[in-house]
Amino acid sequence: MVKVILGEIFNSWQGEGGSVEGSAFGRRQIFVRFAGCDLRCTYCDSRKYIDPRSVKKYRVEVEPFSGKFKYFNNPVDVEEVIKWITKLDTGDIHSISYTGGEPTLQILGLASLMEKAKELGYDNFLETHGGHPHLIKKIAYLTDYASVDIKDESANATKDWRKLVVNEIASTKILKEAGAKVYVKLVVTRETRIENVRWYAEMLKGIAPMVIQPKEPMDMPIKKVMDFYNVAAKIMGKKNVSLSFQVHKYLGVL
Numbered sequence: 001m002v003k004v005i006l007g008e009i010f011n012s013w014q015g016e017g018g019s020v021e022g023s024a025f026g027r028r029q030i031f032v033r034f035a036g037c038d039l040r041c042t043y044c045d046s047r048k049y050i051d052p053r054s055v056k057k058y059r060v061e062v063e064p065f066s067g068k069f070k071y072f073n074n075p076v077d078v079e080e081v082i083k084w085i086t087k088l089d090t091g092d093i094h095s096i097s098y099t100g101g102e103p104t105l106q107i108l109g110l111a112s113l114m115e116k117a118k119e120l121g122y123d124n125f126l127e128t129h130g131g132h133p134h135l136i137k138k139i140a141y142l143t144d145y146a147s148v149d150i151k152d153e154s155a156n157a158t159k160d161w162r163k164l165v166v167n168e169i170a171s172t173k174i175l176k177e178a179g180a181k182v183y184v185k186l187v188v189t190r191e192t193r194i195e196n197v198r199w200y201a202e203m204l205k206g207i208a209p210m211v212i213q214p215k216e217p218m219d220m221p222i223k224k225v226m227d228f229y230n231v232a233a234k235i236m237g238k239k240n241v242s243l244s245f246q247v248h249k250y251l252g253v254l
């Protein structure tokens with residue numbers, strides 16, 4: 001039986017994504033958070049789930065927005081995860097969000113979950129840093145929606161930043177060609193350089209739209225964010241760029 005190492009499962013609203021095609025912003029989702037990530041972004045808000053060896057238990061919010069959790073041992077059978085998904089289904093679910101961490105690092109379990117979710121009639125929403133195109137290829141055909149991160153140089157995610165970005169663009173293209181509605185999310189910081197934003201936009205033109213999301217808490221002038229937007233929109237097209245914020249944090253929900 002296929003097993004996965006998880007951080008948490010819960011029912012909430014998607015709080016990111018702006019207004020571009022492929023976004024599920026404001027839609028109700030069931031989130032399945034995978035433990036484990038091979039990047040080390042300075043602004044990571046899921047740091048406690050980075051090392052899967054330390055995530056001995058996963059938690060389930062037994063009632064949406066209640067703050068009440070039950071804890072269970074990792075690893076967990078995929079069939080058990082599916083049982084939680086059906087139990088947490090409130091009848092208004094847009095899709096199942098597979099997030100992390102980085103879900104594709106557990107590709108066998110991710111694929112199994114996505115297959116079973118599709119069999120039950122759910123759409124699959126993949127949140128990924130896209131750094132492993134060869135893994136993305138394995139589940140692209142199961143993906144209905146996708147959010148692919150572009151890791152800016154200021155994220156300090158890895159030593160070979162440019163190679164990572166090239167891989168992220170490749171993953172975006174793979175998902176689009178497989179039929180997924182995909183967009184790219186770029187988290188910007190006060191150290192983000194406008195020439196880098198220009199580079200991302202040039203590579204993404206004609207492939208997928210981009211949302212620009214200031215790091216939380218926001219620590220840069222709004223004028224700088226507007227400049228990033230302006231540069232990207234002039235290259236990619238006026239309707240292919242949007243702002244995004246982590247609205248769920250303002251609502252005080254997961």
